[in-house]
Amino acid sequence: MNRRVPSGAAVLQAGITAAITDAVLAELVERGYARLSMEGVAKRAGAGKSALYRRWRTKQEMVLAVLAEVSVPMADVxxxxxxxxxLRAMVSAVASWLTEPPFSRIIPDLVAEATRTSELAKAIATTIGEPRRALTRPKLERAMARGELPADTDLEMAQDLVAALIYxxxxxxxxxxxxxxxxRVTDTALRALRAAAD
Incomplete structure (x- = not known):
């Protein structure tokens, strides 16, 4: 039995998804997370609201999916x-993420909003923070395997250290x-990690 190929509303067209992604980023820059709306994104993207709701159930889900799609790969050095x-590659990746448009405008706003909304803070950690850290952790684990860091290195602290100085x-x-x-950030982090090991 042949299955009917979905058409029309049942298909998530790549061009529309790309337009929505661009619209989400632009709306975040211009309006911020709190004032961003599904209606505004749809209008900017030239799409109906139904196109958004076929992809995401809520504004939060939409925004974080778009940001994760772009920002998580930036940590893969x-x-x-x-x-x-x-460490130098990781430092450079964090700096690029924080300073290059549109993230230089989006991240501070999103972090500020997350301090007021615990649900958003948890979702950011799950969809963006943890996947980014999962990409950098193996670099530190390989340094431990090579003997450049001791086996009991606190990898959570090490990752925090690299990002915190830049942020x-x-x-x-x-x-x-x-x-x-x-x-200088790289050398400071390196000295701190070695000092902690000693």
């Missing part, structure tokens, strides 16, 4: 074969980033 090289300077302080800043 190449294995350099050394702890310092991997604090770029997002919280809004301080300028000198040309060699990422190298």
């Amino acid at each position: 190449a294995d350099t074969g050394t702890l310092r090289g991997d 604090w300077r770029m997002v919280v302080r809004q301080a300028p980033v000198e040309q060699d800043y990422l190298d």
Whole structure:
């Protein structure tokens, strides 16, 4: 028995999904998470609201799915074969995520909103934070296997350390980033990890 190929409303067309993705990012930049609406996204994308609801049940689900699709792969850096090289790549990836448009505008707003909504904070951790960390953790595990880090290294703390230095300077302080800043962050993180091991 031949199965009928879905058509019309039953098909999630890639072009429409791409237009919606672009619209979500643009709306987040212009309006912020709190003021973003499914209606606004649909209008900007040139699609009906039904096109959004076929893909996502809620605004939160839509926004986080779009952000995860773009931001999670940004944490997937190449294995350099050394702890310092991997830390430098991780630092650069975090800096790019925080400073390149549209994320330089979106992330601070989303973090601020998450401080007011625990459900959103948990969803961000699940859909964006944990997958990004899952991509960087193996680099630290390989450093442990090579003997560059001790077997009892606190990998959660190590990942926090790498990201925290950059986030604090770029997002919280809004301080300028000198040309060699990422190298200095890398060396500081490396010294801190080795000091903790000692």
